[in-house]
Amino acid sequence: MIINKTSSSCGAIITGINLEEGFTNEEMTNLINAIYEHKCLVIKNQEFSHKGYKRFGSEWGILIKHMLEYLRAPSFPELMVIGNTEKKDEDDAIRNGAAVWHSDGTYIKDSTTITMLHAKEVPIDGGETLIADLVSAYEDLDTDFKKEIENLKALHFYGKAEFDKDEHVPAPIRTKEQKEANPICEKPIVMKHPYSGKKSLYGITHSPFKILGKSEVETKEILKKLKNFATQEKYIYSHKYEVGDVLLFDNFTTMHRAKENIDIVNKTRTNSRLLWRLSCKGKPRLIN
Numbered sequence: 001m002i003i004n005k006t007s008s009s010c011g012a013i014i015t016g017i018n019l020e021e022g023f024t025n026e027e028m029t030n031l032i033n034a035i036y037e038h039k040c041l042v043i044k045n046q047e048f049s050h051k052g053y054k055r056f057g058s059e060w061g062i063l064i065k066h067m068l069e070y071l072r073a074p075s076f077p078e079l080m081v082i083g084n085t086e087k088k089d090e091d092d093a094i095r096n097g098a099a100v101w102h103s104d105g106t107y108i109k110d111s112t113t114i115t116m117l118h119a120k121e122v123p124i125d126g127g128e129t130l131i132a133d134l135v136s137a138y139e140d141l142d143t144d145f146k147k148e149i150e151n152l153k154a155l156h157f158y159g160k161a162e163f164d165k166d167e168h169v170p171a172p173i174r175t176k177e178q179k180e181a182n183p184i185c186e187k188p189i190v191m192k193h194p195y196s197g198k199k200s201l202y203g204i205t206h207s208p209f210k211i212l213g214k215s216e217v218e219t220k221e222i223l224k225k226l227k228n229f230a231t232q233e234k235y236i237y238s239h240k241y242e243v244g245d246v247l248l249f250d251n252f253t254t255m256h257r258a259k260e261n262i263d264i265v266n267k268t269r270t271n272s273r274l275l276w277r278l279s280c281k282g283k284p285r286l287i288n
Contacts, residue, residue, distance in 0.1 A: 001027055003034050008237035010133035010254065012038040019043065019246075020052040025286060028059055032284050035114070036196040040131045040237060040249035047244060048118055050076050053276060060114040060248075061280030064105070067158065067181045068171055070094075083273040084265045085121060092261075097171035099258040100163055101132070101231060102206035103251040104279050107158040109185045114280045116248045119241040121274035128259040131237040134200040135253050137230035138190065149222065152189045154208035158182060161206050162220065164227075168261055170206065186212070189226070193252050195287060200253045201226055230255070241275075 001017045012034055017027060035041050048056070054076070057063055063078040070088065073079040082098065089095040105112025117129065138146070159170040173179050189211070191202035204226045211219040238259065239247055249256060265272045 009136050009235045010039040011237040014043040019056050039253045043246040045244045046246050057278040060284050061282035080277040082275040082277050084262050085274045094171050096168040096261040099168040101257045103255040106203035107156045107207035108182050110281050112251050112279045116278050118276040119245040121272040122241040123271045123273050127273045129239045132230050132255045133235045135198050137235050138201045149189050153186050153212050155210040156207040157184050160209040
């Protein structure tokens with residue numbers, strides 16, 4: 001297994017391993033150490049089956065089902081099929097609901113830790129995922145502003161943050177049961193990573209709507225300032241998929257988005273985008 005850092009603020013490229021065939025504890029330990037160091041990983045040339053992908057995903061924690069059940073794969077409910085190739089993707093809100101800056105599961109009390117996206121079909125042009133490095137962004141903040149936000153906490157609810165003009169609103173909550181599945185929860189704006197010990201910004205987009213102790217105006221100003229700062233180009237890794245890629249990211253130290261909106265798949269499938277998504281909570285199996 002070979003690990004090469006990208007030229008961006010975060011990210012490393014992994015080659016020389018076939019995860020469908022299996023992996024050793026040593027190889028898995030190397031991957032765990034790599035993601036906590038580089039914040040996101042791209043493992044090249046994988047051909048996962050559902051069974052193999054579930055086995056690999058379970059190494060990172062407890063696989064979780066998305067709160068919106070209409071996004072789940074019927075035969076594999078922990079899996080989301082993301083893209084523009086299925087009947088459900090004719091709905092623009094589903095097809096482009098990830099074209100908004102977010103860290104997965106900030107609106108869930110038991111936060112999402114690791115997310116992985118396995119590329120099964122990729123478009124000739126476009127289809128990138130952007131990853132923002134929230135550790136480096138935090139470290140570069142003005143000292144006085146760091147002190148101001150150090151102990152702040154925000155209230156979160158799915159899709160309740162404000163969005164920019166170039167962002168798509170998230171896939172919507174459609175039922176009372178979905179709304180009640182994850183009630184309002186409280187999260188820190190600055191998080192110390194439970195395993196790496198690194199401090200980073202956390203949960204500054206998608207779901208925060210109230211910073212405790214701050215007015216509505218102050219809340220909006222702080223979140224907007226943090227979002228604008230953290231999404232500067234110098235903090236962004238842009239991943240252009242190849243078939244077989246597995247993109248993993250640590251939701252405690254990054255946020256991400258689809259780069260742009262995409263159209264429904266065309267007849268020649270030159271614009272097809274199909275990603276298998278798994279997310280976890282808890283800690284990797286090999287961490288005591």
